[in-house]
Amino acid sequence: MIDPELRHYLSGLNQNLTEIKNQKSPGIWRAFLNGMFSAFGYVVGLALMVAVLVWILNATGLLPEFKNQVKDFKTFMTKAEKLIDAGQKQQESGSMVK
Numbered sequence: 001m002i003d004p005e006l007r008h009y010l011s012g013l014n015q016n017l018t019e020i021k022n023q024k025s026p027g028i029w030r031a032f033l034n035g036m037f038s039a040f041g042y043v044v045g046l047a048l049m050v051a052v053l054v055w056i057l058n059a060t061g062l063l064p065e066f067k068n069q070v071k072d073f074k075t076f077m078t079k080a081e082k083l084i085d086a087g088q089k090q091q092e093s094g095s096m097v098k
Helices: 004-024 028-060 062-097
Strands: none
Touching: 028 062
């Protein structure tokens, strides 16, 4: 058997929890807006982190070096694409002759 005082206390506690549960159900629109603002916060935070990183790279003088590396990589990729295209054309013309 449960003590009557404990039973009364648990009953009140159950009633309070039920009221809190009823107050906390926000609905689908509230959940949607919470998700949208959360995503917005992530995007703003990411933008700030990128801006700070670019500023640090620029302040240390590493940004121009990084830009040169990217430019060199792009030219390398362009040359590689041209070689691949030339090889494919040569292969196609060689297979047509046979």
